[in-house]
Amino acid sequence: MEIEEAVLALAALSQSTRLEAFRTLVRHEPDGLAAGDLARVLEVPPNTLSAHLSILTRAQLVTSERHSRSIIYRANLAEFRDVALFLLRDCCGGRPEVCAPVVESLQSCCSPKRKERTRG
Amino acid sequence: MEIEEAVLALAALSQSTRLEAFRTLVRHEPDGLAAGDLARVLEVPPNTLSAHLSILTRAQLVTSERHSRSIIYRANLAEFRDVALFLLRDCCGGRPEVCAPVVESLQSCCSPKRKERTRG
């Protein structure tokens, strides 16, 4: 991950409508959500949302696929994960103990079901 | 963490000079770096950097403390961690298995030494 790519992704997420849009799409994984439905959920005009979705798309944080008359948008979790790792690795590199609380918090929020997960 | 706070932090990090500034400060933890030294490292005029540092400060991502004639800036890793968790928890909430790769990657980057460091 280049810094340019990270800046693009962070800029895409640093606007409230877009951050809400991305978060909503994450919650709708893996089905995705049509542009119009997302506009209704977020209560913004469809063309305004379209501009925001185009910015999220350029940042590779969402993907889209036409499905009949609708265009279904989905969160690109792999890209999102890469951005998170890009940011967090700076902390880890300089101060390994800094990331430990993040790992701990993520473990408690990520493994609420105690599922057999290769190495819990 | 409210979404307003997250947007403020993401906006602060979504500009290349500021992202580089923050990353540089993270690498200089826990000593911090004087504003002028940081300006020299980043090769930007001191007053330009000052404007950026003020935005990072408003987002609570850095702290500053006067030390004689210099003002020492430090990364606020707790705030940064909270922003990371705010973002990642959306993934985890909707799809717990999404965060697993992040946790794994962080573990391999954060725990390379297995040091007994009780309080870092």
Added chain:
DNA sequence: ACGGTATTTCTAGTATATTCGAAATATCAG
């Protein structure tokens, strides 16, 4: 082809961000 639905592109007004020279503020040494 035609009408209806879904979404995007065009366009423009308004707001916010970025940059940096110049001036102001704060600190220290003599």
Added chain:
DNA sequence: CTGATATTTCGAATATACTAGAAATACCGT
């Protein structure tokens, strides 16, 4: 107090972002 250093604030130019009405494009059923 004066001079030197470190940083911030002011002010103004330039650039980019946000918003949404209107028009255009794409798709579907008949």
